[in-house]
Amino acid sequence: MIxxxxxxxxSEPWVFAAIILLSLLIQARSGQFFTGNNLVDLVxxxxxxxxxxxxxxxxxxxxxxxxSFTAVASLAMYVTDRMLLSSHYAGNVxxxxxxxxxxxxxxxxxxxxxxxxxxxxxxVVTLGTASLYTGLxxxxxxxxxxxxxxxxxxxxxETLFTAVNPQLGLSSNMPSQVLILVSVFxxxxxxxxxxxxxxxxYAIGGDETAAERAGFNVRAIKMFLYCLVGVLAGITxxxxxxxxxxxxxxxxxxxxxxxxAAVVLGGTRVTGGIGTLTxxxxxxxxxxxxxxxxxxxxxxxxxxxxFTGAVIIIGTGVTARQIVTKRRRERGADVRTSEAP
Amino acid sequence: MKTTGTAVPALxxxxxxxxxxxxxxxxxxxxxVLMTTLRPREFPTLANFGSMMRQFPEYGIMAxxxxxxxxxxxxxxxxxxxxxxxxxxxAKFLIGYVPQGAPPQVVLxxxxxxxxIALATGMACGYFAGILISRFNIPAILATLGTQQLxxxxxxxxxxxxxxxxxxxxxxxxxxxxxFNLFPLSFFLFLVIALGVGLLLSxxxxxxxxxxxxxxxxxxxxxxxxxxxxxRRTYLLSGLLSSVAGLIxxxxxxxxxxxxxxxxxxxxxxxxxxxxxxxNGGFGKIAGxxxxxxxxxxxxSGLNMFNQVSNFYRDVIWGxxxxxxxxFNRLLSARAERxxxxxxxxx
Numbered sequence: 001m002i003x004x005x006x007x008x009x010x011s012e013p014w015v016f017a018a019i020i021l022l023s024l025l026i027q028a029r030s031g032q033f034f035t036g037n038n039l040v041d042l043v044x045x046x047x048x049x050x051x052x053x054x055x056x057x058x059x060x061x062x063x064x065x066x067x068s069f070t071a072v073a074s075l076a077m078y079v080t081d082r083m084l085l086s087s088h089y090a091g092n093v094x095x096x097x098x099x100x101x102x103x104x105x106x107x108x109x110x111x112x113x114x115x116x117x118x119x120x121x122x123x124v125v126t127l128g129t130a131s132l133y134t135g136l137x138x139x140x141x142x143x144x145x146x147x148x149x150x151x152x153x154x155x156x157x158e159t160l161f162t163a164v165n166p167q168l169g170l171s172s173n174m175p176s177q178v179l180i181l182v183s184v185f186x187x188x189x190x191x192x193x194x195x196x197x198x199x200x201x202y203a204i205g206g207d208e209t210a211a212e213r214a215g216f217n218v219r220a221i222k223m224f225l226y227c228l229v230g231v232l233a234g235i236t237x238x239x240x241x242x243x244x245x246x247x248x249x250x251x252x253x254x255x256x257x258x259x260x261a262a263v264v265l266g267g268t269r270v271t272g273g274i275g276t277l278t279x280x281x282x283x284x285x286x287x288x289x290x291x292x293x294x295x296x297x298x299x300x301x302x303x304x305x306x307f308t309g310a311v312i313i314i315g316t317g318v319t320a321r322q323i324v325t326k327r328r329r330e331r332g333a334d335v336r337t338s339e340a341p
Numbered sequence: 342m343k344t345t346g347t348a349v350p351a352l353x354x355x356x357x358x359x360x361x362x363x364x365x366x367x368x369x370x371x372x373x374v375l376m377t378t379l380r381p382r383e384f385p386t387l388a389n390f391g392s393m394m395r396q397f398p399e400y401g402i403m404a405x406x407x408x409x410x411x412x413x414x415x416x417x418x419x420x421x422x423x424x425x426x427x428x429x430x431x432a433k434f435l436i437g438y439v440p441q442g443a444p445p446q447v448v449l450x451x452x453x454x455x456x457x458i459a460l461a462t463g464m465a466c467g468y469f470a471g472i473l474i475s476r477f478n479i480p481a482i483l484a485t486l487g488t489q490q491l492x493x494x495x496x497x498x499x500x501x502x503x504x505x506x507x508x509x510x511x512x513x514x515x516x517x518x519x520x521f522n523l524f525p526l527s528f529f530l531f532l533v534i535a536l537g538v539g540l541l542l543s544x545x546x547x548x549x550x551x552x553x554x555x556x557x558x559x560x561x562x563x564x565x566x567x568x569x570x571x572x573r574r575t576y577l578l579s580g581l582l583s584s585v586a587g588l589i590x591x592x593x594x595x596x597x598x599x600x601x602x603x604x605x606x607x608x609x610x611x612x613x614x615x616x617x618x619x620x621n622g623g624f625g626k627i628a629g630x631x632x633x634x635x636x637x638x639x640x641x642s643g644l645n646m647f648n649q650v651s652n653f654y655r656d657v658i659w660g661x662x663x664x665x666x667x668x669f670n671r672l673l674s675a676r677a678e679r680x681x682x683x684x685x686x687x688x
Binding site: 065114118119120121123124125127128129130131132133134135136138139140142257260261264270271300302303304305306307308309310312313316317320321323324 | 416473477478479480482483484486487488489490491492493494495497498501502607610611614620621651653654655656657658659660661663664667668671
């Protein structure tokens, strides 16, 4: 039996309700929300932030924060793209994914080394590596928008099905990259649910010392985690450039903020230890629907940034408040005074 | 993210922290000597020093603001947004209300009002972040990532993304005054603020309570401190300092723009960490931060004298230096800890 009160104290149902409400609002105003092509467009817009959100959520669950994953994704995909172009590579796209994932692994491993072995603060380290990686990309590789190898371009044209909107005469293709998104979510679910490694990520986020005493190898888990974030970022980079069919080095920069916000909106606790993939997916869905529909609900483009900021503040505020009230209820009223902010 | 503080005795800490100041000073000298030998005709000149004194106050003042919030164990990533929003509101007021071609004595009260508007905006922005952190328990990183987005967004929204120029000439004239034909007004502002904040931290009750809160919030609470009020005042101060930086940027560029100075955020965090502020809270001095500001300005002005070095390498250098300093500090504190435990074993 699911306890309804317990269910409502989580964020997932609220985010879900917000998505439904927002969709109905947009449907009422434009009449175009629940059309096949709009839904396909939304799913398409969710692929890249969705892929990035998985690693981001795991890092936050472990009690850290990573702001460098978009820089990792951009640098990994850009180096891969240039190398494949200069060698006139004509083979399968899998090599591109593997190479980019490999570069991502290296870049993520540097984060992991600094955080797991030198125990440096995650925010400052990843701010630093983000600057380092983007600087390398624009400085050492003189990055600018460039072509993609034929394999990646062909991969970008693969579609699963096409949704046509007869009313407006528009059609949208469901890109094959959505399969990557689905498989990454399934694998991440299995990892977090059924492996000691996955449980370890939650354990060190809950209490690092306790996790260590319980026999988890905290260093190894953290190292693995930041490497995994790098690999996922590398894969995301190729998925992104195949969908837009040119390698734009700045196409993903700045997205980290939206992804972090979505993960936190989805109920992942920023102090670590708590978070679900369902919540993360819902958070990404909410942010995507918001971003794609601001004009439809009557918010002028110039105000979209302020709107995102307000959503982040309100979303994180509500989640943080919930945690406090929940903790108070659990502890009872007598210890209320000892509640440290 | 908060790790438990290292168990180093207080005396030991004081010595290593003072060593940190010495180390920074040596580093500053090294950078100076390096740049002087590499660019003897351009670097050690009065003109170069004059231009450096005009450049660093705007981000230096923001770095002091960020440092304050980092001493309490938080961070303020919204300083640049606050600075720009304050400057834009002041600029909008000046452009909208000052009559065209009015004589200076008529314009002056408007400028005073505009400065007050900017300062009030800065304080309101900081206070809002403080409320989010202290009352709604949002972690400082997220709250200020949000406020940065919100304030920049409001600034974009009310200006439609266009720069606010055609300010009354008197404003930039006052802002770019040079005392003794050498020291810009902004440089004096920086000196006053650095001294004031330094004294606030070392000599006042509020300063001590910030350090105590940063070291251990729970202990601060049991010591009878009002933690929420400490946080609110810290972020209010950071917002106020940001608005001063915003006014300086407005005078220097003779306009205000919503997305001015975006890379300053990282640069300010770098300065704070380089200057010996512990990102986990509780440690650090403004003297260290000031030395770090000078080191960065020397490096940046020096690099500008090499045409072949792309601007993007600056990102590489900032990021690289930030990480190296972190690693270095970590290794040093590990050594100090080992030594301390050895001493204890002997006793």
